[in-house]
Amino acid sequence: MGNFTKWLGAGLGFTLGGPIGAIIGYAIGSVIDSGVSVQEYKSEQDDYKRKTKKRPKVKSSTSGDFEISLLVLASIVIKSDGNIDQRELDFVRSHFIELYGKERANRAFKLFNGVIKNEVSTRQVCIQIREHMSHSSRLQLIHFLFGIAKADEVVTASEEEVIRKIAGYLYINDRDYGSIKAMFYNEADAAYKILEIEKDASIDEIKKAYRRMAKKFHPDRLQDIGEEHLNAAKEKFQSIQNAYEKLKEERNF
Structure with a gap:
């Protein structure tokens, strides 16, 4: 001690x-x-x-x-x-x-x-x-x-x-909470929840949502709490990217 x-x-x-x-x-x-x-x-x-x-x-x-x-x-x-x-x-x-x-x-x-x-x-x-x-x-x-x-x-x-x-x-707020929660649940509509959009969102809305979420969850926004926390932040950021790639493949764009 x-x-x-x-x-x-x-x-x-x-x-x-x-x-x-x-x-x-x-x-x-x-x-x-x-x-x-x-x-x-x-x-x-x-x-x-x-x-x-x-x-x-x-x-x-x-x-x-x-x-x-x-x-x-x-x-x-x-x-x-x-x-x-x-x-x-x-x-x-x-x-x-x-x-x-x-x-x-x-x-x-x-x-x-x-x-x-x-x-x-x-x-x-x-x-x-x-x-x-x-x-x-x-x-x-x-x-x-x-x-x-x-x-x-x-x-x-x-x-x-x-x-x-x-x-x-x-x-x-509920949308941010739902986005993070969806990263830990293997649900059919998890990618939409992670990007904080509805299942009937247009391709343009999906792209806009990805840009918004990528900015919100970017690891650089955590510089004030030390570099040691950036790897954990990158894991969350990767979930955003994976959700976007999944929707790109499903919606063929």
């Missing part, structure tokens, strides 16, 4: 305060590891509290803020069906290793083990994220949450309900 708060303090902005800051503070004090003394955890928690008091209000998000927001929201989704599935936990861990490397991911997952034990106000957490994070970054959060829910191969009704609730609190 050594240097844990150094990792937190260096990478966090807005998430050091507010309801998310309170959750992280609780997690630092509640994750008990057999190799770390209670006194060391208490020291880490006190150090975190000092950093929180010193940190000025921040209006924009950082890579660390995005990382912590993922952890907190992921804990809400995983617990939503009343069963903490190991496959979902493994997905979070593997995704974090892919994003941040093993050392940083291990720190994050240690913190996650504390976060998931805490009762979290979905509304309060989402309001804090919404006030500081761009719309593109919030869309990326929803994409990640569907990936977690699908990790055990089935998105349950309770998981989909809580992700929809999170999207609503994050001010993500």
Whole structure:
């Protein structure tokens, strides 16, 4: 656990305060590891509290803020069906290793083990994220949450309900939400839903929709939350391109 708060303090902005800051503070004090003394955890928690008091209000998000927001929201989704599935936990861990490397991911997952034990106000957490994070970054959060829910191969009704609730609190409209959701469902009309158009859309409307969606979901729009998140953004962007190619083939244009 050594240097844990150094990792937190260096990478966090807005998430050091507010309801998310309170959750992280609780997690630092509640994750008990057999190799770390209670006194060391208490020291880490006190150090975190000092950093929180010193940190000025921040209006924009950082890579660390995005990382912590993922952890907190992921804990809400995983617990939503009343069963903490190991496959979902493994997905979070593997995704974090892919994003941040093993050392940083291990720190994050240690913190996650504390976060998931805490009762979290979905509304309060989402309001804090919404006030500081761009719309593109919030869309990326929803994409990640569907990936977690699908990790055990089935998105349950309770998981989909809580992700929809999170999207609503994050001010993500129904069309954007439906587009991301369709990326994880193998439905006949998924390509139309991904491009946010109706099945009777004209070829010209399909082309316009693709250009609009490609611009909205372009990875370059996520530069503010760090390069480490761009690969995940490219996966979402690829779904847009695949949907367009599928319709080009079906409609022969």
